[in-house]
Amino acid sequence: MLPPTGLPHFNMYFLFVWSTERGPLPHIQDPPEFRRLEDIRAYVISAYFDDRPLVGSSPVVRILAVVNRADFTSQQLTLHCHVECESRVWLSSEVHVEVHQDHFQFPYGLADLLCKNPCGVLSVSNLRISKHPEVDSPGLALKLLNTRESRPPKPLRQFTVCISTMFRYNNVLQFLQSMEMYRLLGAEKVFIYKTSCSDEVQGLLDFYSREGFAVVFNWTVDSYLNESASWKPQPGEELHYHGQTAALNDCLYRNMYASEYVVFIDSDEIIMPSRRDTWAEMIDFLSLIHHPWTVFSFQNHLFPSNRHSQPFDVEEWDDILGVNILNHVYREKEQQKFDPKKIIVTPQACVKISVHEVIEPWIQQIVVDTEVAFLHHCRGPFLVPSHHKDARLLHYKDELIENVRRVLGDVFKSRKLE
Numbered sequence: 001m002l003p004p005t006g007l008p009h010f011n012m013y014f015l016f017v018w019s020t021e022r023g024p025l026p027h028i029q030d031p032p033e034f035r036r037l038e039d040i041r042a043y044v045i046s047a048y049f050d051d052r053p054l055v056g057s058s059p060v061v062r063i064l065a066v067v068n069r070a071d072f073t074s075q076q077l078t079l080h081c082h083v084e085c086e087s088r089v090w091l092s093s094e095v096h097v098e099v100h101q102d103h104f105q106f107p108y109g110l111a112d113l114l115c116k117n118p119c120g121v122l123s124v125s126n127l128r129i130s131k132h133p134e135v136d137s138p139g140l141a142l143k144l145l146n147t148r149e150s151r152p153p154k155p156l157r158q159f160t161v162c163i164s165t166m167f168r169y170n171n172v173l174q175f176l177q178s179m180e181m182y183r184l185l186g187a188e189k190v191f192i193y194k195t196s197c198s199d200e201v202q203g204l205l206d207f208y209s210r211e212g213f214a215v216v217f218n219w220t221v222d223s224y225l226n227e228s229a230s231w232k233p234q235p236g237e238e239l240h241y242h243g244q245t246a247a248l249n250d251c252l253y254r255n256m257y258a259s260e261y262v263v264f265i266d267s268d269e270i271i272m273p274s275r276r277d278t279w280a281e282m283i284d285f286l287s288l289i290h291h292p293w294t295v296f297s298f299q300n301h302l303f304p305s306n307r308h309s310q311p312f313d314v315e316e317w318d319d320i321l322g323v324n325i326l327n328h329v330y331r332e333k334e335q336q337k338f339d340p341k342k343i344i345v346t347p348q349a350c351v352k353i354s355v356h357e358v359i360e361p362w363i364q365q366i367v368v369d370t371e372v373a374f375l376h377h378c379r380g381p382f383l384v385p386s387h388h389k390d391a392r393l394l395h396y397k398d399e400l401i402e403n404v405r406r407v408l409g410d411v412f413k414s415r416k417l418e
Contacts, residue, residue: 030143031217032193032250034066034224037140038131040077041068041108043224045246047127047142048253049117052348061144062253063095063113063129066221066239066246072097072111080133081115084126090135091118100249102354104240106233108225110249112352123149151257157188159279159344160259162251163267165219165242167229170198173322173404174268174378179208180403181270184396186279187263191254193219193247200321207411219247241355248353256347264353265342265375268323271298272376272392282373283344286366294349295358295365297341301331301390303378312394314401316408325378326400329391341367342375 034043043066051059061081071077079095096114103109113129124147130139161182169175182190192205194216208214221227221243228237248264255262261283265271273282286296305323312326341356343365352359368374376393 030145032064032219032247032254034220035140036224037065037079037129040079040131041071042066042111043221044113044129044140044142046250046253047144048146048256049124049144049148050146050253051117051148054349055351059117061115061117061124061127063115063142064246064250064253065111065113066108066225066243067097067099067111068107069099069103069109070107072099078131078133079113080130080137080139081113082128082130082135082137082139083115083118083124085119085122086125087119087122088125092133092135093118094133095129098352100245100352100354101359102245104231104233106228106238106240108239110243110246123147146253146256155258155260157259159186159188159261159263160255161187161190161263161265162248162255163190163192163265164247164251165244166192166194166197166201166267167242168196169194169201169267171268171322172198172200172204173317173320173324175201175322176204176404176407177325177400178267178270179204179213180400180407181396182263183213183403184278184399185271185273188213189259190214191251192216193251195219195222195242198321203411204407207407219243221246245354248355252345252347252350252353259347261344262347263342263344264355268377268379269342270376270393271342271344271373273373274371274392277395279344286368286372290366293364293366294346295363296344297357297365297367298343298373298375299367299370300340300342300375300377301370302380303328303331303376303390304381304387305378306381312397314405316405320408323378325393326397328378329389329393330387331390333388340377 032045034045037044045064047061047063050062080092081095082090082092084090093116098112098114100110124144127142127144128139129142130137179190190213192214205214205216209216221239225238226236227239227242231241252262263271276282276285305328317324345358349363350358358365
């Protein structure tokens with residue numbers, strides 16, 4: 001007997017095979033790219049033109065880079081920007097380095113390398129960064145993003161999701177469910193910074209890329225630094241959690257003018273409205289009572305995946321690797337001592353962000369009451385003994401099940417192993 005999707009079900013397990021009927025993956029223009037800056041312990045990622053009034057009276061070129069903190073906090077190392085204006089005149093300026101405060105005590109951390117824009121009203125044609133002050137020094141050439149000419153006249157999307165640092169990821173079912181929940185809640189595009197994942201997850205990434213719902217960047221920091229899989233430094237580790245803060249800030253600037261709101265979460269997390277159906281309805285309500293707040297912070301609630309509490313097993317999902325979030329509706333009653341909140345921001349109001357907050361003290365941030373919305377976080381065992389049922393997720397179960405079946409039907413062919 002066939003399940004409703006027409007997918008044949010087998011009691012053993014699935015062979016996942018990517019269907020190539022949709023054609024090649026779309027080309028990603030100007031992706032983030034780790035490149036070492038000459039012989040300096042610094043790796044440049046991307047460069048953005050920033051002329052927002054909140055950054056000062058003069059526009060700057062903001063270069064995101066992962067740097068050795070000791071080299072730059074001692075101020076013994078000086079860098080230079082060499083800029084060609086559209087008049088074909090090359091001008092130089094000294095780089096001002098701002099190392100982000102959330103480096104978690106690792107030797108390397110994210111820094112903003114800031115260059116004054118010497119071109120005035122003229123456009124920047126070319127950009128190089130170098131340790132040499134001479135304008136004709138070779139340096140490292142960079143593509144400048146977010147120029148006035150390249151920006152859309154208004155945001156292209158209302159909500160964009162940023163998922164950082166996917167590393168050795170194989171939680172197929174939960175990733176698929178999370179992506180479809182983001183879609184149901186109102187996300188129009190999801191940005192993913194991927195270091196490595198299983199073939200099955202890659203099949204989903206390819207599908208969503210072809211569909212236009214996801215943009216997947218190859219995040220290659222592990223080719224240059226000994227990155228950590230944790231927030232706490234261990235001997236020999238150089239960079240916090242696969243360069244997570246670097247990915248998040250790149251995603252912020254990449255969507256600065258393309259999205260009205262940017263949602264920063266992990267793939268096992270969902271910002272869940274408690275009473276309203278979509279993020280748009282939730283934000284409309286929050287904006288009425290908290291105008292003009294530009295950062296909304298959502299309290300974390302852990303739904304442990306080791307407690308199977310709800311009989312929402314879908315037969316054709318049984319052999320798909322990963323957590324079925326519909327089966328986990330008990331959450332911790334008590335908050336942990338540290339609450340790892342996640343945020344929705346108005347990107348044009350933010351300069352630097354960290355994993356759980358916006359760094360700038362002047363930014364207006366509101367912690368959203370759980371009666372309005374909360375961070376649904378399905379992972380791992382209970383950390384505190386008390387718990388209670390919270391089945392808000394099941395409000396979306398019918399559409400979620402239908403959408404997951406649709407994707408599986410489009411993406412995966414199955415065959416029985418003999």
